[in-house]
Amino acid sequence: MSQCVGVVDYGSAGNTFSIVRALELAGTQPRVIKTPNELVNVDKLVLPGVGSFTDGMAELNTSGMTGAVREWAADGRPLLGICLGMQILCDVGFEYGETQGLGLIRGEVRAMQCKGVVPHMGFNRVAVQGDSPLFRGLGSDESLYFMHTFEVQNYTNIIALTEYAGHQFVSAVQRDNVFGVQFHPEKSREAGIRIFQNYLSL
Structure with a gap:
């Protein structure tokens, strides 16, 4: 039986269409999720996002959907959180004031x-740290696509820098079953599709 991957659609802060298309290329049929009751029979979840943390x-x-x-x-x-989706996995954001995140x-x-x-x-190089399944089959210095003004300041769950x-920032994190990437896999060509495939194979 094929797995169901849910893509959270949260209105103006979402970018669901491009994520859905990339997941289809990675070999699955994603489902767009807007409310908690739509999570029934979903196996994996993707939290995309563009715009502000607030x-x-x-x-x-x-x-x-927060709870x-x-x-x-x-x-x-x-x-899996992508770009803004990775940022709101964190405890708090300081864009347009202080806003509590998901705390994951x-x-x-x-x-x-x-x-x-x-x-x-x-495109910029992503230096993989350690051995995360998310980067399996990719080089330790892969180039992926970024577009962001804010960054995650985190020193405990880093899997890529x-x-x-001249400034080093966190480009991917993992805490147990929770993953986050600052780059956009859906805009990163073959390497991005491979990351989605790795996530699907978890």
Whole structure:
């Protein structure tokens, strides 16, 4: 039986279409999830996102998905956050004020402090740290696509780092069954599809 992958759609802060298309290319038929009752029979969850931390959490709170995602992770089921989706996995964000996140990854989300132009946009190398199943079959110095102004400041759950304009930031995290990537796999060509395939094979 094929698995069902849910893609959380949280309104204006989401970018579900491109994620759905990439997951289809990776070999699965994803289901768009807007409310907690749609999580029935879903095996894995993807939390995409673009825009601000504040807007993203507001959308999740309004739909009731905040508690549902926390319960999902607590049950030990796989969860992958992408870009803003990775950021809101953290404890707190400081974009347009202080906003509480999902609290699934220990970390804070703050504006990038670097000498380069922000947003950090385009392909950049991802230096894999350790042996995470998410990067299986990829090089330790793979180039993936980024587009972000804020970064996750986290020093305990790091599985990848990236350097931009002399500044090193966290580009992927993992805490047990919860994964987060700052880059966009859906815009990262073959390497991004491989990451989705790795996630599907967990």
